[in-house]
Amino acid sequence: MKQVFLKITKNEHLTKDVLKMVLKGDVSDIKAGQFVNIKIEGEYLRRPISVCDLGKNTLTLIYKVVGKGTEIMANMKKGEVLDVLTGLGNGYDLSCAGERPLLVGGGVGVPPLYLLAKELKKQGKDITVTLGFNTKDEIFYEKEFSKLGKVFVTTVDGSYGIKGFVTNALENVDATYFYSCGPEPMLKALSNATKISGELSFEERMGCGFGACMGCSCKTLTGNKRICKEGPVMKKEEIIW
């Protein structure tokens, strides 16, 4: 964990409710699947946001406006400096990927898969990505992922791509391992629909985000875990649904 002060260089809408924020500064020690915890003026608790992409000195976050904290974030301007705790959470385990990893993201669960996909691509993996959204207007980052692997998009209302849920796009996929992030019902359906092993990234309301308060604990087959510390990424085999 590291406390850093990052300057906003971009904060723009990708869709009506989803924004992309690019921050500049010390972003060392950040891994795919981790999150950062941002101090927001006027709110008491920091807001945890998953890491979407990483450059040499830049960090990209994609977040959805869901409450007061993210509303304030959405109104932040270029040039503002944020107090950010980085390097939080365990991140994805790239060593398990095999030759043909499958990445499955739903809604705001999509962003953390992007850095993961880039890193798996660097390792020469044959990547398949399945992105699930409610409707066409909510889709983002399809093009970006297309540069890294084969992409399937599903929409619940069928307004784009395959109609239905991410699990509807898995039938012909022959993958060695899966990585996923999204709402819990999606993760559960995915876990049930796949015979292969994989990793799932969970969300929970957090107090501190760095393991101190035990606010975000969950029970697993391998003992109690803190979503913010031993998570947010869990192995399929250890999850108690």
Place this chain on the structure above:
Amino acid sequence: MKQVFLKITKNEHLTKDVLKMVLKGDVSDIKAGQFVNIKIEGEYLRRPISVCDLGKNTLTLIYKVVGKGTEIMANMKKGEVLDVLTGLGNGYDLSCAGERPLLVGGGVGVPPLYLLAKELKKQGKDITVTLGFNTKDEIFYEKEFSKLGKVFVTTVDGSYGIKGFVTNALENVDATYFYSCGPEPMLKALSNATKISGELSFEERMGCGFGACMGCSCKTLTGNKRICKEGPVMKKEEIIW
């Protein structure tokens, strides 16, 4: 009372602890001796600051850094917009001045006398001003007042002007009426030292500043008064010391 949004055009130190802030916007209905109540981001209660000067669209405040609220004010930048309640308090009664009014201010009690002096000057009065400070470094606005009347400055440590308190400068003053603002011990000493009638402006911790909460009440010979509404200016004759 009026709620207005004023833009800071100047915010600079006059002395180590005393700053002058100039605000631009709708400053109608403000009188000498009144105060404004400023919303300060991060603080709950507004901060009441006495009116020092008034232009067509500008309001000048002089304030001392005494706590968190004024510390925040001291760090405000040109261009920031403040939520200000204006036209608060009764203000001085100019009709009582007579031909030779005496204005007596101590420390941060000096500023409200400036607008008063300007208005009395407009009426052609022969003004004497006595300004009391602790020490030379704390003196401000001597030059400004000199353009409006005869000015005596006192310092407690004798580092400038007359050594002692404002009352030490009254001996040879032949005034028709006095107007004053300053710490309560000064006001009391002044009241005792003068045979003429006059008005004194008081300070009290306020809740609302517009008469609703009764936080700043005081007893007078003419009944209970709210410093923020029937005050801050009281007649010498009604004060219970």
Place this chain on the structure above:
Amino acid sequence: MVDTKVNLLGIELDNPIIPASGTFGYGYEFAEFYDINMLGTFSFKGTTKEPRFGNPTPRIAECTAGMINSVGLQNPGVEKVIAEELPKLKKVFNKKVMANVGGFSIDEYKEVCEKLDKEEQVGWIEVNISCPNVHGGGMSFGTDPKSAFEVTKEVKKVTTKPIIVKLSPNVTDIVSMAKAVEDAGADGVSLINTLLGMRINLKTREPVIKNVMGGFSGPAIFPVAVRMVYQVANAVKIPVIGMGGIATAEDVIEMMMAGATAVEIGAQNLIDPYASKNIIEDLPRVMKKYKITSLKELIKGE
């Protein structure tokens, strides 16, 4: 169109917004700022038998997201309220007002309530048994269920209008307090009054408030208020007026989801004279956002 109307003990309010006692004077001062007929109603300054100056100053202290006051029921006394304040109010307010009553003995509560009960402008009487700033009774009525029962029962004997008892949060068991006054015949309860709080001036090393302690209010206390309103609304059958730190229309909705039939706005009126007006005007937007067609649907038992 959304419907903001609620019914408070037989009187329909255009909306559930009620400026709280002690933050709205006797109303006519706020009428200089806006037309106060837009309010649901308001609860006027706590009124006692005799005129009171209240506590020595300073009686205000700044806090994080709140303030402390120790005004101590300054008011002109019930006779003058009836003779002077109510007539002045009548000129600017054509709705029923909530009469707030403070006291130091059961007899005093009875006498003041009986007098105000006869006033045509008064729609409800809010009996404040919880002012933290008066000694010699006010607070102990608010922290002892038996005393609360007694004062409620006696006041009910001499009044015809709905009696709403205002409860103190400075108790171990708010539910037992609410049940006691319900058993005594209270028509409703309002809560929470202020939390007892204190600040110290680091320069003088003395309490900021001359009276040492005072009533702490503002957004800081909102979670305590929501909790107590929820507990009480689930334990009594009479309507609950929720208050304590409400600053936005969202807070109003949250308080009503906790079980309140109407809400009082307190400290927020002091830092923003237009607070109650702004909340009323913002309510329809917030109701739409959370898909609430009528506020009545949020109220338990309706």
Place this chain on the structure above:
Amino acid sequence: MVDTKVNLLGIELDNPIIPASGTFGYGYEFAEFYDINMLGTFSFKGTTKEPRFGNPTPRIAECTAGMINSVGLQNPGVEKVIAEELPKLKKVFNKKVMANVGGFSIDEYKEVCEKLDKEEQVGWIEVNISCPNVHGGGMSFGTDPKSAFEVTKEVKKVTTKPIIVKLSPNVTDIVSMAKAVEDAGADGVSLINTLLGMRINLKTREPVIKNVMGGFSGPAIFPVAVRMVYQVANAVKIPVIGMGGIATAEDVIEMMMAGATAVEIGAQNLIDPYASKNIIEDLPRVMKKYKITSLKELIKGE
């Protein structure tokens, strides 16, 4: 040079700053962020006889200037704390630690305290009779003077180290609680634990916290904490550890002026992992500003 040292029940602390139980784990995690030997000491995670997962999630809610938690004493149980956590702590902390003990029965409190009392690393035992998040006893010990007296008396029988009883603010009369545990032999008291609070999610219309209510902490509760510390410090002869919303070195000074011998820092550690460190480093500046040469001069009776 200013002197930040204070003496807490026979052990000299380099400064009065003590991260509060439940916000600092068993210490070694914060040792990754800074050298925790700079602390006065810290109070470790509330420890019970058996391992506990605590309450269902969500167990955190955002509030204005504060937060609600309903963790519910998640901990690995006293055996594992002694076998695993304390040895890990020893590697990074060479001072005495404050052992925080939770429980559901007098026997459990006794057993856990007796075990921890034997640990050389433990300097004080803080008996938490006030956790708002556990049912079946924890809270009633904290709101009933007789139960508080009993548990204190029994714990004192089986321990040799100073016993500090942690009090709940959710009571009508904090002084009677403090006096009860003083009479039972407590060596000190610490207060305030969290206020019982609640928030509702407007979208789901359900409580944010799965357990409905939880403990409310953060700067919002500071004025209540100062008031209670002041009341207790003026009523008992044993030292008082002040806590509740402390976020700055100024708050530390204010709490000590209210009567605290030392202070605990709680929620602030969660929003800023360096909070306790920053406060310690800022203390000398604030002491100079308010012309305090030694913190001991602020402590009543010293």
